[in-house]
Amino acid sequence: AAGVIQSPRHLIKEKRETATLKCYPIPRHDTVYWYQQGPGQDPQFLISFYEKMQSDKGSIPDRFSAQQFSDYHSELNMSSLELGDSALYFCASSLGTGRPYGYTFGSGTRLTVV
């Protein structure tokens, strides 16, 4: 079965650079979520989209922006990168919102800022 695809798997950027992470949800899934997991920490919710509209927002820095496109894939844009942005970034998808099914997570993008 098709899963949530994230690209790239690994990314190394220098401070103050910009990074773009991409997420391709499971076919027919219309909701995408982004999470950030720092080293040794639990995942923290960043933002979610339902039908290409932002549906919920968490602790996402102003330097970050995200959107969901017409084909339901999503991109997380991160500017003015800081060392503290080094983390594993997860995307997850689901069908609809407010449902109990839990999400299907991608394998994550490991971002290292040097």
Added chain:
Amino acid sequence: AQTVTQSQPEMSVQEAETVTLSCTYDTSENNYYLFWYKQPPSRQMILVIRQEAYKQQNATENRFSVNFQKAAKSFSLKISDSQLGDTAMYFCAHKPFNFGNEKLTFGTGTRLTIIP
């Protein structure tokens, strides 16, 4: 705001034994969802089991079962006949019931090691 607490940072158990991971949470809502996720060394987040708060019956998925105590706000995970592949980080998570509030709140995780 919801909080999720996992008080056991690490646990280990012999293969084929049973182990229980603890989770407590705090919420003012009456309806919500609870999940256990597994994160093996590959870092993939894998859904293990879920529970709707409005259901009294404890969820079961093969060797995995939960003990959901709504009044005590407790949601423990029992793994029976543990296998080496169960070695992973386990996260308990809470999700609100209402539409437009999509955030999963995770606990800090329990690192489980299955010993051969």
